[in-house]
Amino acid sequence: MHKTMSTVSRVYVTRQIPPEGLEILRKSGQVQFELWNSDDPVPREELLKKVKGVDGLLCVLTEKIDAELLDAAGPNLKVLSTMSVGFDHLSQPELKKSELNFVCVCFLRGIRVGYTPEVLTDAVAELTVALLLTTSRRLIEATHEAKTGGWGTWRTLWLCGYELANSTVGILGLGRIGIAIAERLKPFKVKKFIYTDVAPRPELAEIIQAEYVSMDELAKQSDFLAVCCALTPETQGICNHNLFSKMKNTAIFINTSRGGVVNQEDLYEALSTGQIAGAGLDVTTPEPLPTNHPLFTLKNCVILPHIASASYTTRNAMSALAANNLLAGLRGEPMPKELKL
């Protein structure tokens, strides 16, 4: 049963979220919320205690929302709002858990979930382009050389990289973000966009005149390969030896989706043996990637600490959408962005 508008719901917010979202919660008069008032994740033990009896939960992507947590929360919990577009940290079967008995389908949890697509598309696409250019034009190596005395003189092939003009850009997983990346890359005179996905997506592909190809062709043809798919059991580790071994040795691999889609041992091998030219990663497994990880030893691997959506505008928009999803869900109304479980 949904709460009526006059009922104040109890909510736990697992992180200090940007001000726009907090303001929406405060002004709503609809929730009484407790906040983990820190920029660091709430310790799991604390989280398990704090969620007990709440009606709603607003979390970020570092919180694993699984059976243990949902059991700790108890039956009042009916709405979960994550301040992220990714939802691989949520156990979907547990959230919607139902039981079939002789009489009916009983929903044991039936928790509704809000997430934050679209508001971060521009920021993620922008960062992806920045990471691609940083990797392909070797900007980190170049600034390091300039700062540490490696800049002896102008040399003909020193710090040469690969350019976008006349290139083929491959997109693994064509959605809003893939389109936004392609739209930004087009003015760099890309020759061709290709993509692969579980099935062709003609209406999206038309926007950027992208051609649907098999995974093998994506690997073989791409000069730049951008991973834009969600992490699911099907995409776990799909960027592996099989893919890298078919790529050009001049190719640049970029991942701003989730670290779990990449087999990092295979990527290390591909980069260190020159099987591919470079990789730019905004996401890794685990996060943070330990500073002694072999990938950090490679000059041709640029690693960022998961900052694709990190602009003030976008993070505020994400927090506002997460707050509005939560409030709508608690009112029993359709959420602005609800995840279909």
Ligand code: DGY
């Ligand atoms: C998300 O929202 O899932 C991004 O990875 C971080 O903004």
